[in-house]
Amino acid sequence: MQSAPSIQENCCHSAPAPGAPFLASLARSGNFFAPGKLRLIVALSVSTLMTLLSVALPLAAAENPQDLLAAGRVDQAIQMLEQQIRAAPTAEAYNLLCRAHVELDDWDAGVPACEKAISLDPGNGLYHLWLGRIYGEKADRAGFIKAAGLAKKVRVEFERAVELEPSSWQARTDLAEFYLEAPGIVGGGEDKARAQAALLLPLNPGMAHWVLARIAQKNKAPDAAEQEYRLAIDVSHGGARAWVNLAGFYRHTNRLDEMERALHTMESAPVDRPAALMDGAGMLFRTGRNDAMATRLVRRYLASATVEEWPAFKAHYLLGELLEKQGDRSNAEAEYHTALTMAHTFNRAQQGLQRVGR
Numbered sequence: 001m002q003s004a005p006s007i008q009e010n011c012c013h014s015a016p017a018p019g020a021p022f023l024a025s026l027a028r029s030g031n032f033f034a035p036g037k038l039r040l041i042v043a044l045s046v047s048t049l050m051t052l053l054s055v056a057l058p059l060a061a062a063e064n065p066q067d068l069l070a071a072g073r074v075d076q077a078i079q080m081l082e083q084q085i086r087a088a089p090t091a092e093a094y095n096l097l098c099r100a101h102v103e104l105d106d107w108d109a110g111v112p113a114c115e116k117a118i119s120l121d122p123g124n125g126l127y128h129l130w131l132g133r134i135y136g137e138k139a140d141r142a143g144f145i146k147a148a149g150l151a152k153k154v155r156v157e158f159e160r161a162v163e164l165e166p167s168s169w170q171a172r173t174d175l176a177e178f179y180l181e182a183p184g185i186v187g188g189g190e191d192k193a194r195a196q197a198a199l200l201l202p203l204n205p206g207m208a209h210w211v212l213a214r215i216a217q218k219n220k221a222p223d224a225a226e227q228e229y230r231l232a233i234d235v236s237h238g239g240a241r242a243w244v245n246l247a248g249f250y251r252h253t254n255r256l257d258e259m260e261r262a263l264h265t266m267e268s269a270p271v272d273r274p275a276a277l278m279d280g281a282g283m284l285f286r287t288g289r290n291d292a293m294a295t296r297l298v299r300r301y302l303a304s305a306t307v308e309e310w311p312a313f314k315a316h317y318l319l320g321e322l323l324e325k326q327g328d329r330s331n332a333e334a335e336y337h338t339a340l341t342m343a344h345t346f347n348r349a350q351q352g353l354q355r356v357g358r
Helices: 035-043 046-060 065-070 074-087 091-103 107-120 125-140 144-164 169-181 190-200 205-218 222-235 240-252 256-268 275-287 291-303 312-325 329-342 347-356
Strands: none
Touching: 065 074, 065 091, 074 091, 091 107, 091 125, 107 125, 125 144, 125 169, 144 169, 169 190, 169 205, 190 205, 205 222, 205 240, 222 240, 240 256, 240 275, 256 275, 256 291, 275 291, 275 312, 291 312, 312 329, 312 347, 329 347
């Protein structure tokens, strides 16, 4: 039976939220520097060229598909995984292939791979967690009847993940969020979410308080919610995730000045979770606040060790959007091209190139 590292070692949450995913042609073409592209190269600044080179350099160290996913090189990861599966299919390869499709927001392609991973290794909690997540992404985009059927599958997979790995705070967080957001007809319930928060407390107290904050928000108790978000900051010793979650609460309650101050505090402290930089940048961009800070956060993230939770190609795309908004069309174009060198089917980057008229 194919073994895999524990959920704690491998699981990350999607960019939109730290819990379950209810809330989360240029590549390898060999012609990027062909004569027809010389106009682009002339237009690029030296700093942008250095950015492009920095994207290529990590490839030498990316020796396996998981490293490629963390580096955001999803095209290469899929190519390598498909070769591995043809040669010797394993549950781990199918799980990673599923996660590659999750990076691309291609839920339909990812579901069969996640299901195949479980058929090969049904006792692996990580694989059940990822299948539940991708079912959740599909449910978010489905009609009511289909979504209800998928939601039941999400619950089954999350509950199975917790049963197999009861010490996984990631699995318990995802399950708690499902219980909180799903209607009772498919197995949701606030009491169940509170029970998971209690079980989370010794595993990850910050996320336990995050669940309690979400419960308070749902019950329209903003003061209690803010208190829980601040308790999460205290127990995580000022962790970046907790500051971003507080900022998200302020955004939800339209307290945008306080949102910005919370993100500034996160930016000024050591970042224990690199994806928090991208969460913060995305929040600023979506609210039209402080483009300069948002740009700094994205650049800082790209200069660090990027993670699967926030694929680097999406970071380059967001940086392109920020530069485009600031009128820097040439460097925005370069960022969109860089995203496509990593994920050639990434439609938003293709649309970005169309917007800048290149």
